[in-house]
Amino acid sequence: MTRLGRVALRRIVLCFVAAIVLASVGGCWDRRELDESLHVLSAFLDLEPDGMIRLTVEVLSLGGGGGQTAQQSTHVVLTAVGGSFEEAAWNARWQVQSPLNFAHAGAVVLGEELARSGIADVVDSLAQSYEVRRRTLMAVVKGKAADLLSAARTASRHSEQITGLIEAESVGASGVGSFTLNEVIRSLSGEGKDVVLARFVLQPPPPVKHVIEHAQGGGGAAGDSGGGEAGDSGGAQGEEPPVMKLDGAAVFGGDGRLAGFLEEREAAALQLIIGSARARILRVPTDTASARNGFTLRTATSSARYEAAQAGSRLTLGVRVHVEADLLELETGGDMASPADIAHIEQLAAQHLEALILDTLTHCASDIGADPAGLGRFLSRWHPRLWDQYRDRWPETLADAEIRTEVKVSIVNTGMLLRKARGPDQVPPPGGGN
DSSP states (O other): OOHHHHHHHHHHHHHHHHHHHHHHHSSOTTOOOGGGSEEEEEEEEEEOTTSOEEEEEEEEEOOOOTTOOHHHHTOEEEEEEESSHHHHHHHHHTTSSSOEEOTTOOEEEEEHHHHHHOSHHHHHHHHHOSSSOTTOEEEEESSOGGGGGGSBOSSSSHHHHHHHHHHHHHTTSSOOSOOBHHHHHHHHHSSSOOOEEEEEEEEOOOTHHHHHHHHTTTTOHHHHHTHHHHHTTSSSTTOOOOEEEEEEEEEEOTTSSEEEEEOHHHHHHHHHHHSOOTTOEEEEESOTTOTTSEEEEEEEEEEEEEEEEEETTEEEEEEEEEEEEEEEEETTOOBTTOHHHHHHHHHHHHHHHHHHHHHHHHIIIIIIOOOTTOHHHHHHHHOHHHHHHHGGGTTHHHHHSEEEEEEEEEEEEOOOSSSBSSOGGGSOOTTOOO
8 A cells, every 4th residue: 555545544543533432422411401300499408207307499490381371389388308318319310300400509508407416427428529619608597497398488489589688688788697598517527616697587577468458459460460460379268378587596406406596686796706797687775765766777798806825713704896877866966066965875885785795695605605796717827825825615615715896986977967956955864874
């Protein structure tokens, strides 16, 4: 064979090999289309009396099969029981003809009993799943997690409402810190800071809903868009469903078990320390005899700085907080154009927040037995010698430590249309009173 023939044969062989390679990688043989899966929007985990885990999921189906319309097939709720999260998810998958996909799960909600038994195993299962994202939001329900699906909803699906509420809390409404799976993993795997999550509660329906429905009784269109859809969410026919609300926070101990709850005002104080408390509404009373006397602030930013020292055998911790806020309401009066009156209001707010933050930290350390503010993490990073001394008895040592709080409040905007409401002489002195 001539040299020219060998070159031509080599080119033919190379083209043949290239064709085989391209044919093998040109397609995705194990692909799964979107309409072939059930996409989990939110998951609810509860503890059964026998110790098994009940998983309830709200899923989105894009198939629309089974003679259903697309609108009817978008809202599907499945539930199954298993010894672990993986087993419960596997058992739920066999109730339908399509596999479950957790890649789009926006929130994982834990029931109170499951949280008290410990969340370490559940968090490990979520972390090991290649579908569950680390940015998935987490929360705790006072009661059963699946009961949230019986609440009235203001969105097309419960998942949208739940995710929206938790996201709003995480940026400073009444919740604390970041409620993502990644932050939970970080707190459980590290030391010196305990897990804190938003807390859902179910409340009775407001009486004003009956008035609205009565006014719309003959219309039909307005009732069909909101009230009727929410009314289908739970309860017997003719019974109004409860209303879900984020109220306070759930605090976990170092063992990953739910240790206690914080009320809304305590959660607000914790938010000022460990989170960027944007758009947080703070009510500062100036007269204990009347709830009407006082003023209202809306926080813009907050930041905290920790300090530590040891005097003898006792640990002393300092918490300095700086809050920037807008003044929304001032029932006690005052000249908002007067720097002296503004400074007076800032002083009253600082005194109120100092006492509130100190009470919250003391309550967490002494009554709950947890350190959600991360004072132990601060010691481990910046005072390792002190941390080595106290780490074995933390947070018990925190309950015996002396905690000093100092708050500085800066009002950046008054937002007042009337410069003088009652006169600067009617602003009460620091400490309250008339």
